[in-house]
Structure formats: C-alpha cells, structure tokens
Amino acid sequence: MGRSPCCEKAHTNKGAWTKEEDDRLINYIRANGEGCWRSLPKAAGLLRCGKSCRLRWINYLRPDLKRGNFSEEEDETIIKLHSLLGNKWSLIAGRLPGRTDNEIKNYWNTHIKRKLISRGLDPQTHRPLNATATTANTCLEFKNDSSPSLDINDITLMDQSKFNLITNSAEDMKCNSSTTEETQPQNSGEQKSYQAINLELSIGLVPFQSVTRSSSANSAESKPQNNLPDEFLTARASTAVAIVARAVCLCCQLGFQNGQLCSNCQSTNGFYRYC
DNA sequence: AACATGTGCAACCGCACATGA
DNA sequence: CTCATGTGCGGTTGCACATGT
Known part of the structure; x- marks a missing residue:
C-alpha cells in the first residue's frame, strides 16, 4: 500500500x-x-x-525575492555557510534575504564550486584539494560546561577557547568525548590562534545514536532541551564533532550582527536559540 | 549557416519529517 | 501508538540559450 x-x-x-x-x-x-x-x-x-x-x-x-547576480559578499557568505552547514541549502538561504534555497543550490553548483576549485579548495570539504585525505581524520572537541545532550545551539564558533582542533591519525579516526578534558588548550596563546572562525573546517556531528531522529523522535526526554532544528543533528561533513560547549547564535557568531545578539536570539537557560 | 557541446536555471521527483485524527 | 496526510528539502533532470567548431 x-x-x-x-x-x-x-x-x-x-x-x-x-x-x-x-x-x-x-x-x-x-x-x-x-x-x-x-x-x-x-x-x-x-x-x-x-x-x-x-x-x-x-x-x-514571491515579492521579496532579490533577483539578479550574487554579489561578492553573498558569494563569501555562501562559502562560509556551506563550510559550516554543508548542503543545507534552506538553512543557507535563511541567511541570505531574498535568496531561495534553489537559487543558492544552483549558484553553488554552477559558480562557487568552480571558484573554490580554482582556489585549490575542495568544494565539499573546503580544504586544500591535496589535503582532503586528511580531512576525515579531523575532529573538533568542545568543553562541556552544562548540557549533557547534543545540541546545535551548543556549537560555539567564535568562542574558540572552548574547543580544540585535533587531527587524528588514520588509525584513530573516531572522535571520543572521553578525551575532551585532557585535550584542552593549556595556555592562552594557543587559544588566541583560534579567535577567528577557521572556515576551512567543515563541521559535522558525531553520529550520536542518542540524538538521531530514529532513536529519539518519540522520546521527549531524549530531545535536546532547546528543540533544535533536527537538520543539524543529522548534518554531516567531513569532520566529526563532539559538541558540548555553550550555545551562541550562529548568525551572531558569523558576524552578521557585529558581535551583538540579533533580535531573533532569545536567551533561554543560558542558551541562545538558533535563528 | 548548421551542428555540437557547454552552461545556467526552473522545475520535478522522491524521500523524510511534522502533525493531527 | 499507528496511520494518513501535508509540507519542506535536497538531488536530479530537462530545456533554452550561449558558445565553439
């Protein structure tokens, strides 16, 4: 049937x-x-x-659509967002007023892919083409200071002091949260080097079984507290991320709000809603 | 001019998720 | 809880137009 x-x-x-x-x-x-x-x-x-x-x-x-060519600024925004979100065109479109997911998807496939390749970057991983083999072995780890559950709101993109970048060997590709504490940066100088977003990183999520739709869709208790967009929970890129850091609005972190919280951000229990 | 090939984009398709009965 | 239905998303297709031979 x-x-x-x-x-x-x-x-x-x-x-x-x-x-x-x-x-x-x-x-x-x-x-x-x-x-x-x-x-x-x-x-x-x-x-x-x-x-x-x-x-x-x-x-x-739709009357609010912005027709015409993409500006250089829009190009760079798309590239940055794609490096963070992957092929989540609707989410990317949400950051570009007047642009649609379909338009961005087409533009990506016809222009930006080529642009990245001409820069020597892999369009999927945003890493140098000759370095993609090592990409899968890169993990981000976040310090857990509050929430035990995986939550996209927990991703702190600019607050780099909360996470480490760890490149594992080919034999050790699994990100394991148990290593979080012992891998924290130990000095501020090291942390400063992370103050800007490293847009060459593709952030994906460790396939936590406890937070996938299939395992938690019907369990209110197992749902993340902030009711995240589930796309994030299943979003994957070339790198795995164990996420446990404090939440910050993505658009603010990307600098769209000049460091201020945007009007859409609402603080709840110390976490900012993704908007 | 005629044809082949490449490119861009609108539209379609199938699937997954949300929701309500 | 299950099922039916509506909606949204991402991947893909197909057509019109541009460019090259």
Whole structure:
C-alpha cells in the first residue's frame, strides 16, 4: 500500500509556467495568503500540483525575492555557510534575504564550486584539494560546561577557547568525548590562534545514536532541551564533532550582527536559540 | 549557416519529517 | 501508538540559450 500521490497527475500541467498561471497564483495568494498548497491549485483555478505551486511561488513569484547576480559578499557568505552547514541549502538561504534555497543550490553548483576549485579548495570539504585525505581524520572537541545532550545551539564558533582542533591519525579516526578534558588548550596563546572562525573546517556531528531522529523522535526526554532544528543533528561533513560547549547564535557568531545578539536570539537557560 | 557541446536555471521527483485524527 | 496526510528539502533532470567548431 503506497502513499497516495500529492495530486492527480493526469489532470495537471507540467513544465514551464505561463504568464497566466503566474498571475492566477499571485492573485490567489495575495487574496488568501500562503498555506494549504494541496487545495490551492483547485481554489486558484490552476491545473497544477500543489507542490508545483509552492515551488513556483517560493522560488520565483514571491515579492521579496532579490533577483539578479550574487554579489561578492553573498558569494563569501555562501562559502562560509556551506563550510559550516554543508548542503543545507534552506538553512543557507535563511541567511541570505531574498535568496531561495534553489537559487543558492544552483549558484553553488554552477559558480562557487568552480571558484573554490580554482582556489585549490575542495568544494565539499573546503580544504586544500591535496589535503582532503586528511580531512576525515579531523575532529573538533568542545568543553562541556552544562548540557549533557547534543545540541546545535551548543556549537560555539567564535568562542574558540572552548574547543580544540585535533587531527587524528588514520588509525584513530573516531572522535571520543572521553578525551575532551585532557585535550584542552593549556595556555592562552594557543587559544588566541583560534579567535577567528577557521572556515576551512567543515563541521559535522558525531553520529550520536542518542540524538538521531530514529532513536529519539518519540522520546521527549531524549530531545535536546532547546528543540533544535533536527537538520543539524543529522548534518554531516567531513569532520566529526563532539559538541558540548555553550550555545551562541550562529548568525551572531558569523558576524552578521557585529558581535551583538540579533533580535531573533532569545536567551533561554543560558542558551541562545538558533535563528 | 548548421551542428555540437557547454552552461545556467526552473522545475520535478522522491524521500523524510511534522502533525493531527 | 499507528496511520494518513501535508509540507519542506535536497538531488536530479530537462530545456533554452550561449558558445565553439
């Protein structure tokens, strides 16, 4: 027994949208707002699948979209975010007002990949192309000062004094939190070298069984306290991270708020909400 | 001019997750 | 708890246009 299709395919148009279809969709959403995409096509008099309508609206018709070329600043932002988040296009798009995940994804595949390669960097790992073999052996460790559970909010990107960068040998690829305490930096000079984000690092998460959806989806107690975006919990990159540091808003840490907490950040129990 | 190849982007597809009955 | 349904995401495809031969 399979899942029923999202729409009656035999009676829906596919392919490029016509001006008339666009107008119908725009007019309907202006009058009724977004939502209930499944019923929207019929209500709007469109022979389209609801998903198709949603995509067309989000990626092309939304009035707040910024069309046109990406600026150099946007390029660098995308590169930085991709180095941290991987192919989480929707999350990256959330940091770039007026840009859509689809647009960024296309732009990445057509321009930025090439740009990084021309810089001698691996587009996936953001590390030098001739050094990718060692990437998988790199682990970040964070000092645990409060929360026992894995929480993306706990990632402290700028507060580098809380974590170590550890490069393991090929035989020792597993990041083990049990090593956290004995690997803390011992002097401030060493810590200062970490004060800027090392954007060549790809941050992924240790596949903690205790925090994966499959193991905790139905267990309220096992859920991280701050109700994280679960994408982070399953996000993986070439490096493994044991995360236990204090939380700080990602956008603030990336410098989008000039070091101030953004308006979206709310402090809860000493943790800042990811926004 | 005609064809081949490359490029960019809109749109589609399938899956996973969220939610409500 | 289970199931059905709606929504969102990431990967992929296919077409239009640009460029090269």
